Amino acid sequence: MSEATDELVIEVKGLVAHYGKRKILDGIDFDVRADEIMVIMGGSGSGKSTLVRQLLSLDRPTSGTIHVLGKEIAKLGTVERGEFYKDIGVAFQSGALFSSMSVGENIMLPLTEHTKLDEQTQEIMMRMKLEVVDLAGFEDLMPAELSGGMTKRAALARAVVMDPKILFCDEPSAGLDPVVSAAIDDLLLRLRDALQMSIVVVTHELESAFKIADRITILDEGKVLMTGTVDEIKDSDNERIQNILHRRIEEETLDPDAYLERLTGIDVKAGAPL
Amino acid sequence: MAEPRPNIVIRQTEAIGRSVIESIETVGQWAALVGESLFWIFAGPRLNQPIRISIVVRQMMEIGVMALPIVALLSATIGVMLALQGIYTLKIFGAQSQVVLGITLSIVREFAPLITGILVAGRSGSALAARLATMQINQEVDALRVMGINPVRYLVVPSLLAMVIMVPALTFIADLIGLYAAGVYVTYDLGLSQAGYWAQVLSYSSNRDLWHGIGKSVIFAVLITLIAIVNGARVKGGAEGVGRATTRSVVQSISAIVITDMLFVYAVTS
Numbered sequence: 001m002s003e004a005t006d007e008l009v010i011e012v013k014g015l016v017a018h019y020g021k022r023k024i025l026d027g028i029d030f031d032v033r034a035d036e037i038m039v040i041m042g043g044s045g046s047g048k049s050t051l052v053r054q055l056l057s058l059d060r061p062t063s064g065t066i067h068v069l070g071k072e073i074a075k076l077g078t079v080e081r082g083e084f085y086k087d088i089g090v091a092f093q094s095g096a097l098f099s100s101m102s103v104g105e106n107i108m109l110p111l112t113e114h115t116k117l118d119e120q121t122q123e124i125m126m127r128m129k130l131e132v133v134d135l136a137g138f139e140d141l142m143p144a145e146l147s148g149g150m151t152k153r154a155a156l157a158r159a160v161v162m163d164p165k166i167l168f169c170d171e172p173s174a175g176l177d178p179v180v181s182a183a184i185d186d187l188l189l190r191l192r193d194a195l196q197m198s199i200v201v202v203t204h205e206l207e208s209a210f211k212i213a214d215r216i217t218i219l220d221e222g223k224v225l226m227t228g229t230v231d232e233i234k235d236s237d238n239e240r241i242q243n244i245l246h247r248r249i250e251e252e253t254l255d256p257d258a259y260l261e262r263l264t265g266i267d268v269k270a271g272a273p274l
Numbered sequence: 275m276a277e278p279r280p281n282i283v284i285r286q287t288e289a290i291g292r293s294v295i296e297s298i299e300t301v302g303q304w305a306a307l308v309g310e311s312l313f314w315i316f317a318g319p320r321l322n323q324p325i326r327i328s329i330v331v332r333q334m335m336e337i338g339v340m341a342l343p344i345v346a347l348l349s350a351t352i353g354v355m356l357a358l359q360g361i362y363t364l365k366i367f368g369a370q371s372q373v374v375l376g377i378t379l380s381i382v383r384e385f386a387p388l389i390t391g392i393l394v395a396g397r398s399g400s401a402l403a404a405r406l407a408t409m410q411i412n413q414e415v416d417a418l419r420v421m422g423i424n425p426v427r428y429l430v431v432p433s434l435l436a437m438v439i440m441v442p443a444l445t446f447i448a449d450l451i452g453l454y455a456a457g458v459y460v461t462y463d464l465g466l467s468q469a470g471y472w473a474q475v476l477s478y479s480s481n482r483d484l485w486h487g488i489g490k491s492v493i494f495a496v497l498i499t500l501i502a503i504v505n506g507a508r509v510k511g512g513a514e515g516v517g518r519a520t521t522r523s524v525v526q527s528i529s530a531i532v533i534t535d536m537l538f539v540y541a542v543t544s
Contacts, residue, residue, distance in 0.1 A: 056416075056419075056420050058416055058419060058420070078424065079321055081422075082323065082422040082423075082424060083422065084422070085419070085420055085421060085422030086422050088420060090417070090420040090421075092413045092416065092417060093413075094412055094413055096412055096413040096414050096416065096417035097414075098409075098414055098417075099408075099412070099414075109421065109423070110421045110422070110423075113323075113421070113422070113423050113428075114422060168420075
């Protein structure tokens with residue numbers, strides 16, 4: 001197993017992000033070290049996906065700074081951004097494979113677009129990556145012909161085909177059965193060790209997080225609740241962290257009046273206008 | 275406590291304001307798309323990110339070659355219809371021999387570009403909007419971005435180029451087929467020879483008329499692409515959203531084609 005170093009590949013300071021008028025991220029400070037697996041956890045609506053979209057420069061922050069591989073990504077122009085993405089690999093939750101292309105063509109696309117390698121070399125590289133994710137021989141299938149687990153593997157193969165310095169995985173085990181989910185976790189650990197990269201994983205699967213993480217960041221209502229190693233998180237006496245870890249439902253969410261008020265904006269206890 | 279609901283006048287004013295802002299945004303998006311497309315066409319090769327000719331050719335096949343049978347069928351039908359109506363109407367004045375003039379100018383200046391534009395909007399514009407909307411929902415557009423592949427360069431420019439090449443080409447073919455089909459009926463009904471018919475067609479039409487139709491078809495091609503792209507990119511929701519984006523794209527494209535046609539004719543002829 002490779003050791004994480006203190007060199008930071010991602011550094012986020014005071015990140016605030018809105019979706020429309022709603023504040024989703026509220027002063028996030030966050031970092032990822034070289035060669036570590038950082039898992040971002042949190043309940044629904046805690047801001048996990050928004051944080052990752054910000055790290056990938058898919059959305060613009062309201063304020064704060066994000067440095068990835070030493071570059072402030074909000075200040076990158078169209079062309080520099082294209083260059084920056086060559087060092088990044090992303091496996092989306094749905095896989096996001098291009099449905100009009102075969103698995104092999106999907107994996108070769110970044111090579112075709114960014115390198116001058118001949119087709120034969122591209123095919124060799126594609127087959128090597130398929131081998132790494134245990135999908136050798138599946139290059140001619142179309143994405144619609146793959147199972148959920150195979151789609152995730154193919155997406156991972158495409159994400160690492162350019163040997164990125166950072167790999168982002170959004171919910172890699174969502175919707176998979178425990179056996180396939182465990183296999184994906186093993187695959188991520190193997191990829192990190194084989195390709196010497198930092199991996200940022202967004203997940204809400206506790207078992208998976210504890211298995212693969214070097215460090216975990218827990219988000220709650222758009223703020224970082226805690227960042228620490230698996231043991232530090234498990235041993236935390238913070239009640240909200242324990243609630244998240246043990247899936248405790250807060251009393252407020254069980255109060256029907258409070259729930260209705262959140263949905264409708266009407267003060268139910270004071271009486272609804274007729 | 276929730277705020278009281280504003281009265282109907284305020285709500286209607288707000289709705290009008292919102293739709294005005296949305297329209298201005300749309301025009302801004304069109305302009306940005308055209309600007310960015312031109313940037314990638316000219317600067318792409320220098321930045322080692324050229325437009326893939328193979329994708330443009332594939333799109334040209336889809337937009338142009340595959341649409342040939344339906345364009346041929348409808349332009350032939352319209353040619354015959356114009357001949358029938360023209361002879362019927364001009365017979366009242368005993369001027370049926372002048373029908374070739376009406377047919378020629380109607381087809382070359384108006385019907386060929388209009389019918390081709392409407393067919394391409396319904397066939398390829400809708401497909402483009404649906405494809406882009408589906409890609410947007412499946413995060414495929416985001417996937418392109420994070421692979422360092424600019425979606426405008428990869429998705430928009432090939433479609434735009436293919437449309438701008440193939441819609442005028444289809445229009446020219448529609449001109450020929452429409453005129454030919456009309457000629458078959460006219461020669462049969464009026465006892466004119468084919469050579470006589472084509473001699474009249476050539477004498478009544480000029481390059482100016484031909485370019486009038488072809489020029490309009492280029493504008494239609496740009497409109498169809500921009501409307502399809504903007505609707506596809508703005509999709510919200512799942513499969514239902516894709517359906518809505520596709521329908522909106524077809525309706526807006528056809529409306530834009532007809533209105534632009536009128537404005538173009540007014541600008542050129544007045």
